[in-house]
Amino acid sequence: MPDLLDDLDRRGLIHDSTDRASLGARMAEGPITLYYGCDPTAPSLHIGNLIGLLLLGRFQDAGHRPIALAGGATGMVGDPSGRSEERNLLDDAALTANVAVIKEQMGRIVDLDAPGAALVDNRDWTGRLTLLEFLRDVGKHVTVNQMLARESVKARLESEHGISFTEFSYMLLQANDYLWLHDHHACDLQIGGSDQWGNILAGIDLVRRVRSDTVHGLCWPLLTAADGTKLGKTTGARVWLDARLTSPYAFFQHWMRTDDADLRRFLAQFTRLPMEEVEAAVAAHEEAPQRRLGQRALAEHVTTLVHGVAEANAAGEAAGVLFGGDPRQASAAALAVVAQEVPGTSLEAGEALSGGVELAPVLVRAGLAASLSDARRQLQHQGIAVNGAKAAPDRQLGPDDLLHGRWVLLRKGKRDWAVVDAGRSRAAHDSVGPPS
């Protein structure tokens, strides 16, 4: 087994760390307890959180003890890091629901039932902390001068939006988490994205001041895709771990579309493949980039990790049908798989194929267009294909369009597919419309 820190280095996962040598020495002594926290600001984690969870897993594999923290308390306050504006606060019910989802998702990626591992919610200890205790036990150890020096605070002070006292206090809550975990779980390492570095340092300082103990921090570079956009977004929207928000098929496709330039890094950071295999996969890919072997390997690994083997296979199979060749040649069984994976709709009452069905409203229902205007625009621009063949702007759906007597495949642009299912009632089938 190679040295863990060296391995992380090769994967490009170490952006910054507290004294590397002493951290290495501490890890060599025996199992270290480390934590990674996610705030429940949305109803699901997204692929950006995957790095941290996987990292917990990497440490676990190396014999260390991971703690996943759901920020039930910090989520109420809102982290100003990387934010140009004040956050909107979530109400209690939404927060509680989000925490439940996040906990489940964390457990899916990391084995939190293993001995030494833990899943915690910082609301459990922060919720009962009184204001006076907080001011005396935490606030007293931190100078406002230091807090003002933090980049995230500075940026907000200079912006016209300002920063509320609530968000300004955020770093103290997170620092207190570290202290609490250090006290109760002997946690000596906190990991996070580089945007968390300031918060992590605040915790390390607090532990040193209050307990005179040296604890560690490690952060990975905040990911951006090769084109400079923030990671975790496809077509402007986040890629969620929740299958209801991002279907396994869409999830799979997100990775299939990875830029060649990002392949090595993503394989290294989003999969548990040994680095030798990552290098081999990249080398194989570069032999014949047009075969997209690297993207496929990446998509299969990550989708399996998040949604399981069965879903990953189904998504891959559906992609094979859609991108393989002429969908009119596909078997009924293959189309059934596609219909499961791709967004879909069915015919409305009153829409009879024999009479010809207007395409635009169907595109909207299937989620391929945002509005009728948008749908018409796409048709006008030759952006829509029916069963793989470009559709004229006045194209209507008729009985001859049914594949295997049941399905019509619609495509927008090169890669967005949807299926019209004439064999099912609409109510049971609609599956469009995740939040943004």
Place this chain on the structure above:
RNA sequence: GGGUCGGUGCCCGAGUGGCCAAAGGGAACUGGCUGUAAACCAGUCGGCAUUGCCUACGGAGGUUCAAAUCCUUCCCGGCCCA
């Protein structure tokens, strides 16, 4: 609390009575070229309707034939003063 400046479409940002659904940039979408990639070129980018209507420029009122643009008031923020 006082003064002052500001709140524009997904984001940034012009516009300061009609020619404004609102310049420009970014993002996004489609087409072309490709490898379900990148880069590049072209088009699109509030909604409904096939050249007309509706909804929009922080909220609510008002002035006017006509307001994102003027007035009143409320909410939110920056800066200065207390």
